[in-house]
Amino acid sequence: MPQGYLLTKSKYIRGLQCDRALWLDVFNPKLARYTAEQMRRFDHGREFEYAFKDTFPDGIDISAQLKRNTSAYPALTAQLLDNNGNVNLFEAGFQYDDVLVLADVVHRRPDGSLDIYEVKSGSTLSETYRRDAALQHYVISHCRQINTFNIVHKAPKSNPPNHSNHSDYSDHSDYSENSDHSDPSDTPFTIVDLTADLQAAHPEIKHHIAIMKDILRHGEPATPTGKHCLEPYACPYQHYCAQGIRQLALF
């Protein structure tokens, strides 16, 4: 069990998929098995994220200072935001309602409000990305004033620049279910401002968090396998749950 918080963004997303997967993620994560293809997607997502972070050469990487001491991220984030002017932070930590989220890139504006960028390596804005963003907006908005909350994803190469509510950067995890695998270094970024949409999701998120906390107060759920084991992500506990089914079949 982590110290100081119960849930993270990845555990929340896992919990939306399956209560048993959430429980295993918190209490027995060593059971998770990822395929080579999933690991390749993780690596690709990280490369794409690093490429976007490179567009903020003065960015301060909190994860480089605190490593796995994630409970300490919110305090250092607050200190850096309070003591600096227009600072750019990577992996800035915020905690509210027993949920810790780490934002890929946070830009502090002169008035103290924040522009937040979450980097996703897919080429479309999926529903999972929106849910992920909504949780982060819920947590961060209870800690600081948000000016904009943006998803950065790969610009479809065939699309011309879109100048509506998207911004395309030609110079400038998450690890997508719709990620393509071209070289991220030659790919411009599409930035989608979701600020106006995310506030409305707060009541639903608060409700889901309360349910997940309740799941974690009890023993492992006996959730049966089904279609949900593959959508939106292939669950890394399928071998474990399949073992249970095989044992039941022996009796």
Ligand code: SF4
């Ligand atoms: S394999 Fe299916 S039932 Fe088991 S934890 Fe994963 S999503 Fe849940």
